[in-house]
Amino acid sequence: MRAALLIACLFLASPSLADCSQQAQVGLGFMNRYLAYLEEIFERRSEQSVADWLAADAQVAPEFVEAYRRLEAEGYAQDSELGWGVDLLLDAQDYPDQGFQFASCSGEPGVVILRGVDWPQFEVAVRVGSPAQGSQVLGAGRVNLPEHARASRSAPAAGE
Numbered sequence: 001m002r003a004a005l006l007i008a009c010l011f012l013a014s015p016s017l018a019d020c021s022q023q024a025q026v027g028l029g030f031m032n033r034y035l036a037y038l039e040e041i042f043e044r045r046s047e048q049s050v051a052d053w054l055a056a057d058a059q060v061a062p063e064f065v066e067a068y069r070r071l072e073a074e075g076y077a078q079d080s081e082l083g084w085g086v087d088l089l090l091d092a093q094d095y096p097d098q099g100f101q102f103a104s105c106s107g108e109p110g111v112v113i114l115r116g117v118d119w120p121q122f123e124v125a126v127r128v129g130s131p132a133q134g135s136q137v138l139g140a141g142r143v144n145l146p147e148h149a150r151a152s153r154s155a156p157a158a159g160e
Contacts, residue, residue: 020105020112026135027112027126030059032099034089034140050089061129061136067144084142089124091141091150096122108149110138123151 037053040046048056051072054065068088075083086093096116103115103123110129116122127139127149139145 023128024102024112026128030137035099059137061138064138064144071143088143089141111149125151
């Protein structure tokens, strides 16, 4: 209940959210469910593959699942052990421990930017179909997003 109230307050406090509130809500819910799934994998409570987890989520569009499977296969074709070397949905090797919050509506239609609650410099882009399309998640991180719509990643400064 407190989490729902906090999310509602974040939506009301952000005037830029008015343009993409439905997409933000869907994208935020999706990414926070994904982090919960990763925690289950880490704690060995689940062995479900990411692709199977995506396919089981009713808010994930089938084309997103297929794009994930293709991109994952490309990575493993290049390096059979590491694949791309990053989590494709996060477009990174790590993630915020306390989940995500809304950051902004992107200039790209249907794309919202989320930032880490405990790591505000960490951002991830999520593409969500319009409410007329059923507000399904169409892409996240590196999957099904053009490079210009993805969250920027900067290299750490020397000595970091």
